[in-house]
Each structure stands twice: as structure tokens, then as C-alpha cells.
Amino acid sequence: MEEKNIQEEGSCCNCMDEKLEKELDEILEKYTNSKDNLIQILNEVQIKYGYIPQIAQRKISEYLGIPMAEIYGVITFYSRFTLKPKGKYAISVCLGTACFVKGSEKIMERLKQRLNISEGETTPDGKFSIDATRCVGACGIAPVFTVNGEVYGKATVKKLDEVLDSLQ
Amino acid sequence: MSEEKMINLKIDNKDVRVPEGTTILEAARKVNIDIPTLCFLKEINEVGDCRMCITEVEGRRGFATSCIQKVEEGMVVHTNSPAVIEARRTILDLILSNHHRDCLTCVRNGNCELQSLAQKLNMTDIRYDGVKNEYEIDELSPSIVRDFNKCILCRRCVATCKKVQKIGAIDTTQRGFSSCISTVGNNSLNDVNCTFCGQCIENCPTGALHEKESIEEVWKKLKDPETYVVVQTAPAVRVALGEEFGMPIGTNATGKMVNALKCLGFDKVFDTNTGADFTIMEEGTEFVKRFKENDNLPMITSCSPGWVKYIEMNYPENLKHLSSCKSPHEMFGALIKTYYAEKENIDPAKIYVVSVMPCIAKKFERQREEMKENGLYDVDAVLTTRELARMIKSANIEFTELEDEAFDDPMGEATGAGAIFGVTGGVMEAALRSVSEILTGKELEKIDFEEVRGQTGIKRATIKIGDNEIKVVVAHGLGNAQTIMEEIKQGKADYQFVEIMACPGGCIMGGGQPIKSSKTRMTVDVRKKRADAMYTIDEKSKIRKSHENPVLQKIYQDYLGEPGGHKAHEILHTHYTEREKYRI
Numbered sequence: 164m165e166e167k168n169i170q171e172e173g174s175c176c177n178c179m180d181e182k183l184e185k186e187l188d189e190i191l192e193k194y195t196n197s198k199d200n201l202i203q204i205l206n207e208v209q210i211k212y213g214y215i216p217q218i219a220q221r222k223i224s225e226y227l228g229i230p231m232a233e234i235y236g237v238i239t240f241y242s243r244f245t246l247k248p249k250g251k252y253a254i255s256v257c258l259g260t261a262c263f264v265k266g267s268e269k270i271m272e273r274l275k276q277r278l279n280i281s282e283g284e285t286t287p288d289g290k291f292s293i294d295a296t297r298c299v300g301a302c303g304i305a306p307v308f309t310v311n312g313e314v315y316g317k318a319t320v321k322k323l324d325e326v327l328d329s330l331q
Numbered sequence: 332m333s334e335e336k337m338i339n340l341k342i343d344n345k346d347v348r349v350p351e352g353t354t355i356l357e358a359a360r361k362v363n364i365d366i367p368t369l370c371f372l373k374e375i376n377e378v379g380d381c382r383m384c385i386t387e388v389e390g391r392r393g394f395a396t397s398c399i400q401k402v403e404e405g406m407v408v409h410t411n412s413p414a415v416i417e418a419r420r421t422i423l424d425l426i427l428s429n430h431h432r433d434c435l436t437c438v439r440n441g442n443c444e445l446q447s448l449a450q451k452l453n454m455t456d457i458r459y460d461g462v463k464n465e466y467e468i469d470e471l472s473p474s475i476v477r478d479f480n481k482c483i484l485c486r487r488c489v490a491t492c493k494k495v496q497k498i499g500a501i502d503t504t505q506r507g508f509s510s511c512i513s514t515v516g517n518n519s520l521n522d523v524n525c526t527f528c529g530q531c532i533e534n535c536p537t538g539a540l541h542e543k544e545s546i547e548e549v550w551k552k553l554k555d556p557e558t559y560v561v562v563q564t565a566p567a568v569r570v571a572l573g574e575e576f577g578m579p580i581g582t583n584a585t586g587k588m589v590n591a592l593k594c595l596g597f598d599k600v601f602d603t604n605t606g607a608d609f610t611i612m613e614e615g616t617e618f619v620k621r622f623k624e625n626d627n628l629p630m631i632t633s634c635s636p637g638w639v640k641y642i643e644m645n646y647p648e649n650l651k652h653l654s655s656c657k658s659p660h661e662m663f664g665a666l667i668k669t670y671y672a673e674k675e676n677i678d679p680a681k682i683y684v685v686s687v688m689p690c691i692a693k694k695f696e697r698q699r700e701e702m703k704e705n706g707l708y709d710v711d712a713v714l715t716t717r718e719l720a721r722m723i724k725s726a727n728i729e730f731t732e733l734e735d736e737a738f739d740d741p742m743g744e745a746t747g748a749g750a751i752f753g754v755t756g757g758v759m760e761a762a763l764r765s766v767s768e769i770l771t772g773k774e775l776e777k778i779d780f781e782e783v784r785g786q787t788g789i790k791r792a793t794i795k796i797g798d799n800e801i802k803v804v805v806a807h808g809l810g811n812a813q814t815i816m817e818e819i820k821q822g823k824a825d826y827q828f829v830e831i832m833a834c835p836g837g838c839i840m841g842g843g844q845p846i847k848s849s850k851t852r853m854t855v856d857v858r859k860k861r862a863d864a865m866y867t868i869d870e871k872s873k874i875r876k877s878h879e880n881p882v883l884q885k886i887y888q889d890y891l892g893e894p895g896g897h898k899a900h901e902i903l904h905t906h907y908t909e910r911e912k913y914r915i
């Protein structure tokens with residue numbers, strides 16, 4: 164039920180909605196209304212907004228003739244799609260095998276504790292968000308976490324704290 | 332006819348010969364060998380997901396999934412080897428480990444495919460008992476409750492909703508351990524594009540989906556001496572209720588049903604079939620007028636509330652095509668609280684009307700604001716056929732032992748036309764019987780309109796009435812309704828009269844009817860048996876045309892005036908509104 168609030172996101176202000184709708188129309192125009200385009204459209208929206216707003220889900224549903232439940236199913240199936248905006252600093256902790264063995268779980272725990280949010284969530288001030296990723300191809304310097312794509316290797320709880328402090 | 336290629340194989344040492352393309356499961360059932368299934372539902376969900384139906388095929392590594400694996404020449408299959416049984420038990424163990432196993436207090440206790448499998452496979456303890464998912468129960472809608480703590484992810488509901496009904500209100504969401512069947516944004520079914528057709532309930536093997544019960548309210552009113560409790564039963568209930576008490580599918584249990592309702596303490600037991608006769612009078616009159624004036628044709632029937640909600644959400648610009656008639660039980664409820672109350676000198680505010688229906692969308696319809704007369708709802712509670720069976724069981728009534736009883740006067744007598752309302756094509760046929768005679772003023776020679784009977788999803792026919800030719804269409808199941816609506820939308824409709832029912836097969840297969848297991852549905856034609864029972868009731872009726880029903884004639888004469896007239900409109904007609912598909 165937790166998703167409920169998130170779904171309201173993006174419908175708070177009419178003028179914002181209008182702008183968003185116009186942009187979404189522009190995105191949709193690039194594609195034919197074949198159902199096969201769903202993933203690509205979602206991808207483009209995710210990249211542009213950092214998440215898939217509910218209005219986008221609704222518009223894509225109308226455009227492709229796919230029920231919203233199915234689109235929601237696809238979004239929640241793939242970890243690269245998200246239902247809420249990422250924070251200004253999007254932090255990902257690798258939970259791939261190599262990192263996990265080297266204790267990346269502890270880093271995740273610490274991160275959640277410091278920011279007081281769970282995986283997949285964003286702090287109320289919109290500053291930080293946490294995600295778990297699988298192997299990011301930096302096993303040599305495991306464990307790793309990333310901030311907006313920048314990789315921090317041989318991570319420790321202490322190092323995480325330092326990085327977080329520098330971002331405050 | 333092209334020759335079918337036949338395949339020979341051995342299943343559990345029996346020689347079997349079946350056409351090419353048959354699955355192992357079907358081939359086995361032909362020779363009475365039962366292979367257990369869970370996710371399989373004939374023609375609806377044939378995906379091979381749960382692996383409960385595995386069998387061993389000699390010379391092959393691994394198990395064969397018998398519900399999707401096609402037979403091959405010379406195959407030797409073992410359906411019950413110790414290895415197979417052990418594997419099935421492991422699969423079931425994993426399912427049960429994440430299942431709220433409170434069978435004793437579950438609505439499906441005694442009619443659950445999961446429960447009977449556990450019993451069959453002798454699951455006396457659960458080996459992998461681990462963490463369980465905890466889901467909030469969704470009971471916000473007036474019609475349907477979803478309890479995903481009982482869900483085994485077979486996806487039969489998803490296939491039904493998406494492929495048969497073409498709605499897609501629910502789908503598989505999340506993944507891995509979090510995987511669950513849900514709506515967009517995990518919202519209540521009340522706030523999304525669900526039509527409350529209830530077909531998902533009919534197809535769910537477990538207690539994860541069921542109707543929103545009204546039993547408690549009804550007991551309460553039955554206990555209250557101040558309330559005059561009237562019950563009416565829909566045409567389709569009588570041909571299915573017996574199944575809940577072990578009677579064969581297709582038994583007409585009208586007399587026992589009436590007796591049981593009297594035992595339960597209802598003050599009056601009336602027949603919705605009479606309501607259906609009123610619907611025919613009103614709808615027939617409306618059609619004749621619209622046909623003559625070429626006004627908003629085609630006219631579409633409006634007695635299926637799941638269908639009405641569907642068109643309100645999906646084709647609001649075409650609402651003008653709907654007949655303005657209320658559905659039969661609403662018409663009848665309205666008459667009970669007006670005509671009958673006046674006649675019997677009872678305060679309508681003290682009358683409580685209960686409708687026993689094969690349908691869960693009627694629960695939604697009942698509480699629509701339009702379904703009111705002088706501030707009182709036409710109908711106060713809707714019970715499904717299943718709920719009535721539960722009440723009869725609670726009261727310890729030996730249903731099968733009951734004597735037959737007749738509906739109460741003065742509204743008890745109904746025609747055969749009213750009876751067939753419960754089956755696809757029935758409303759059309761009943762209407763045509765009356766429309767013909769109204770239009771031509773002559774008696775029909777043949778009153779059976781075979782063209783609109785049968786199970787084809789969309790039936791089209793041209794009916795000659797006097798000098799007129801009327802093109803009619805009958806569609807059942809919302810997937811087929813969509814096809815018709817698209818034709819209308821694109822201006823391709825060359826027909827004048829359309830009957831639509833939300834449930835495939837019509838009300839006899841409604842979302843409130845007794846639930847049949849996947850196995851029963853694979854081996855018995857439930858639809859046909861129930862439909863045949865309805866047509867037999869029609870054939871045996873003394874009067875088979877609605878406009879000849881003396882009860883109706885009297886009520887029109889004494890109270891309503893002309894069919895389609897002012898008073899009739901006030902009490903028996905309604906209007907529709909555009910509805911948002913997603914209120915999220």
C-alpha cells in the first residue's frame with residue numbers, strides 16, 4: 164500500500180501537469196502505437212525524469228491501448244524503472260556477489276540508518292535516494308557504492324560517512 | 332473434412348489414441364486418468380507455470396509439464412510414479428509455506444483446489460515453513476474482496492480479466508518473493524477499471540477472491556419483527572443453486588429454493604422473472620419507438636450492470652445507445668416499494684428488498700444513486716447464489732430433502748420469456764417475441780428464435796417482422812462487447828438491436844454463481860447444462876411471452892398506465908453517467 168502516496172506525486176499542480184503532458188506527447192509522437200514500444204517509451208521517460216510519473220503511465224496506457232495494471236507490472240518488474248523521483252544525490256550500493264561477500268550489506272545498513280529511509284526511497288527533502296544494484300563491473304575494488312554514477316571503491320562505513328558529510 | 336492425424340501412446344500402461352495436438356493432460360483425462368493441476372484453466376490459462384501437472388515420460392530427462400506438453404507417437408507416460416508424487420509434494424510445500432492456511436474460516440473451505448490438492452497429496456506438515464507475505468485485504472468495493480494472503484500466483488484471474496474480458500484491471504506486479512497480483516499503484520479494485528463482472532472469482536482456485544458478503548445484514552433484518560423482508564430470485568439462480576448441495580449441474584431447483592427461502596423467514600418470496608417480463612415490456616416498447624423514429628440505433632440492452640459500468644468507463648460518448656430500462660431486479664424492487672406497498676398498505680420505508688443474484692456487479696448497481704424511489708433504494712441487499720447457499724447451510728436446512736413450493740402471489744407468476752433472461756440471447760429472444768407481436772399485431776407462429784441461442788461469442792441475425800427486417804446482434808463476455816463497441820464507434824454498425832451481457836454465457840455463468848473447479852470445467856460443459864435447464868423452464872411455461880403475463884397486464888392497468896408511459900418511466904427507467912476509469 165506504500166506506493167499510494169507516490170502515485171499522487173506529479174498531480175499536485177495543474178500547470179506542472181500541462182507542461183508534463185506536453186512533453187510526454189512529444190515523446191509518444193516519436194513512437195508508433197505498437198505495444199512492442201512499451202519498454203522503449205518507459206526507458207525514455209525514466210531517463211528524462213528519473214522516474215515514471217503516474218501521468219506518464221496513464222498516457223502510455225491510452226496511447227498503446229495497454230491497461231495501466233500491465234504497465235505498472237512492467238515498471239515494478241524491472242529495477243531500472245522507478246515510481247518516484249530519485250534524490251539530488253542518487254546513491255546506489257552494490258549488492259552483487261563480490262561486494263556482498265566483502266560486506267556491502269553493512270554499508271547499505273548504515274546508509275539506511277543515516278538517511279532514515281529504505282531502499283527505493285527518497286528523503287522527504289528530495290536530497291538523497293537509496294537503491295541497491297547488482298554488479299556494476301567494479302568487483303576489483305569491491306565493495307562499492309555510487310553517487311550519481313560516480314564509483315567509490317573499497318568502501319567502508321567510515322568512508323561512506325565522510326562522503327555523506329561532504330554532500331550535506 | 333480433413334483427416335485428423337492420430338497419435339498412439341501409453342499412459343500408465345493404458346493404450347491411448349488421440350488426435351495430434353492433444354496435450355498429455357487431455358489425453359489422460361480421456362481415459363479417466365486424473366493428473367492434478369493448479370494454474371491450468373482450459374482455453375483461458377494454458378501457460379505451464381505451476382508445474383503441478385508434471386509427469387514422467389520414458390527416455391526423457393526431467394519431468395514433462397502435461398498441461399502444455401503435446402503427445403507424441405509411441406510416448407510412454409507415467410503420471411503417478413513415486414518421483415512424480417514426491418516432486419508434486421515439494422511444489423505444493425513451497426506454495427503452502429507462503430499461504431495463510433486458515434481453511435476453517437475461509438470462504439472456499441470445501442471447494443478449494445489448493446485444499447483438495449493438499450488433502451490428496453497427504454500434506455500433513457509443511458517442511459519449508461518460512462517467512463510469509465502479509466497483504467492488506469482490499470474490501471473497499473461494494474462487490475469484490477481481494478485477499479492476496481490466499482493467492483498462489485496461478486494467474487488464472489489475470490488471464491480471465493485480460494484475455495477473456497479484455498479489461499486488464501489486475502496483473503502480475505513486482506518480482507521474486509514480492510511478486511503479487513495487483514492493480515495499478517496497488518490501488519483498490521474500487522478505484523480502477525474493474526467492472527465487477529466477477530469472472531476472476533469464478534476462475535480463482537482459492538479463497539483469494541470472493542464477493543463482498545451481505546449475509547450479516549440480511550440475517551439482521553430477518554430477525555427484526557419491524558421489517559418486512561421481501562426476497563426475489565433471478566432467473567439463473569434456480570438452475571445453479573442445487574450444485575452447492577451436490578445436485579447435478581443443470582438441475583432446476585426452483586421449488587426447493589422457494590421453500591428454503593420461506594424456511595429462512597422471508598416474508599414474501601417473489602420471482603425476478605416477473606421483473607424481467609416488465610423489462611421486456613419497457614425495453615420492447617422503447618425499441619419499437621426508437622426503431623420507428625430511427626432514434627439512436629442500435630439500441631443496446633442495459634440489464635447487465637457489469638456491462639453498464641464498462642460502457643460508462645470505456646465508451647461514454649456512446650451511452651445514448653443504451654436502453655434507459657433499469658435491470659429486472661431493480662424494476663421489481665421499485666415496484667415492490669411502490670405498487671405493492673400501496674396495495675398491501677405497508678410503509679415502503681419498512682420494506683427491505685433482498686435480491687438473490689448470480690452476479691456481483693448487482694451489488695454495485697444496487698447502491699447507485701439513480702436506483703432510488705422517493706429516497707429509498709429499490710433494492711436493499713444483493714446476495715449471490717453462493718451466499719444464499721451459505722445461509723441455507725447455516726440454517727441447517729436439508730436442501731435436497733425439501734418439498735417444492737411456489738412463489739408468492741400476486742407477483743409470483745412469470746413467463747418463459749422472463750426465464751431465459753439468464754442466458755446469452757435470452758433477453759433478445761424474449762424481446763423479439765413481444766416486439767414482433769407489438770409491431771405486427773399478429774400472433775407469432777414460431778416463438779423460438781434459434782438464431783440468437785448458443786454459445787458463439789457474437790451472434791448476428793436478421794429477423795423478419797412483418798414488412799420490416801431487423802438486424803440484431805448478441806454478444807456475451809466483455810471482450811466481445813468491445814468488438815461491438817468498436818464497430819459502433821467506427822460507424823460500421825448496420826444493426827438496430829444489440830444484447831450485451833458482461834459474463835461469457837450470460838448470467839448462468841455470472842460472477843456470483845457456484846464455482847466449478849478447473850477439472851470439472853475441462854470435463855463438463857457447465858454453460859450448456861445450465862443453459863439447457865433455462866430453456867426447459869421456458870418450454871414448460873404456460874405463458875411464454877411477456878406481454879401476455881396477466882400479472883403485468885393488471886399492474887399496468889391498475890397502476891403504471893401505458894408501457895413506456897410517464898409513470899412507468901419514473902419507476903422503471905434510469906440514466907447513465909460517464910465514469911472515470913482510474914480514480915487514482
Ligand code: SF4
Pocket residue numbers: 430431432433434435437438439440441443444445446481537538539
Ligand atoms: S484458500 Fe483454500 S487452502 Fe487456502 S485457506 Fe482457503 S480453503 Fe484453505
Ligand code: SF4
Pocket residue numbers: 475491492496498499500501520524525526527528529530531532
Ligand atoms: S471483476 Fe471482472 S473486471 Fe474486475 S478484476 Fe475481476 S475479471 Fe477483471
Ligand code: SF4
Pocket residue numbers: 481482483484485486487488489512534535536537539540
Ligand atoms: S487471485 Fe486466485 S486466480 Fe488470481 S493468481 Fe491468485 S490464486 Fe490465482
Ligand code: FES
Pocket residue numbers: 257258259260261262263297298299300301302305306307
Ligand atoms: S559485485 Fe559489486 S561491483 Fe561486481
Ligand code: FES
Pocket residue numbers: 367368369370371378379380381382383384385396397398399
Ligand atoms: S503447469 Fe500444468 S497445471 Fe500448472
